[in-house]
Amino acid sequence: MQDLNFQLFCYFLDAVLLIFDQANTLLQLDKPCIHILLRTLLQQLKDLLNCFVKPSVVNASKKITQVQHQNIQNQKSDQSLFVGKKTNDFIAANTNSKELDLPKFYASVRRFFSKAVEYMLKKFPYDDPVLSHAAVVDVTVGEDMEFASVEFFVQHFLCIQLNSNDNDKLEREFMVYQTRDLPESITSCDRADTQWHLMSRQKDGNGQLIYSLLSKVMLAILCIFHSNADCERIFSLVTKNRTEFRPNMKTETLSSLITHKQFIVAKGTVCHRQTYSLATLQKAKSATYAQLSGSK
Known part of the structure; x- marks a missing residue:
């Protein structure tokens, strides 16, 4: 030094x-x-x-x-x-x-x-064309994007492919989105998935959903991982739950446990504050039922 x-x-x-x-x-x-x-x-x-x-x-x-x-x-x-x-x-x-x-x-x-x-x-x-076209999700640059970016994902991902009629409806919704002022409740969100969730609930004067198809496509795009960090977090959860003290845990049980833990995190709460319905408790083992029903 x-x-x-x-x-x-x-x-x-x-x-x-x-x-x-x-x-x-x-x-x-x-x-x-x-x-x-x-x-x-x-x-x-x-x-x-x-x-x-x-x-x-x-x-x-x-x-x-x-x-x-x-x-x-x-x-x-x-x-x-x-x-x-x-x-x-x-x-x-x-x-x-x-x-x-x-x-x-x-x-x-x-x-x-x-x-x-x-x-x-x-x-x-x-x-990478996926990254370049994915920018269409960003509501701050929506008016500068082209419908071709939305079509890219519809054409390349089987889970969101549409028929010709729905494709025309999707394009009309995109044109409306590009020229319609978004409420502050949407633009002020710092998460794109929350923004498009709120967009999916927008209705016109007749009570019809404005972005019924477009919001589904946009949310599907946002499911694409931007790095392997999420995968690594899941791997860490697996090793923390299937320990040497629980080596015989079934994959189905492990999957359900991790899914539930991720759901709790997404809700911003903690496990000891969770409440369970009587039907759910009755499906549990007797020891678990007695413990959870007693703390309810």
Whole structure:
């Protein structure tokens, strides 16, 4: 920790790693985010390029994924590279130190940014049509989207395929959605699934549902996982419930138990506050029945 160059890199990492926080946080969220995933990933890539690529080069590129970041002529000067205020203050305070190897530091910073961009371009699904079309779910950009994005999911997912008559009705509902002002009760929600649940209950002057088909398609799109975080949470629940003390638990029982626990979490309550009907209690084992009926 006494090495000045080591301290310099620590200050740099402390500043630059914040660029990755928003996307990493989104990937861990347990609410549907498939509709904003591509936008978030592209913004992260742009933020990273802005750290070391000249603004004119970034702006001149038609697609942010096609910026020629490797060309040293397209990169900023050492003094213009983003390294964070604390890093710059540390450099200024130790300018006369012979121990500080600034040429090596700036070269390492360039390699860090370039390697990070290369990895993201290789691994992240920037060209995935599912992600690009899923943006149609976002009510904040609804008027800018096209019905083709809705059709994409109807055509590619068997569970929401429609006949020709329903497809026409779906398109009419989409056109109404694009030109109709949404109430604040919907736009103020921070969850897309809640927004479309409320949309599914909207009625016209004749008491008919306005978005009967469109809301079903949108909610189906939101069922697509935006990362493997939810799957990992389920795996953790499995290991916590099928323990060495309950090795013979049937899969059906385990599935029902996990489903019920997830339902409780979704309702925002806790297990010891649950109440059960007499019919449900009578289906339980005698010991369970006595315990639950006594606490009711």
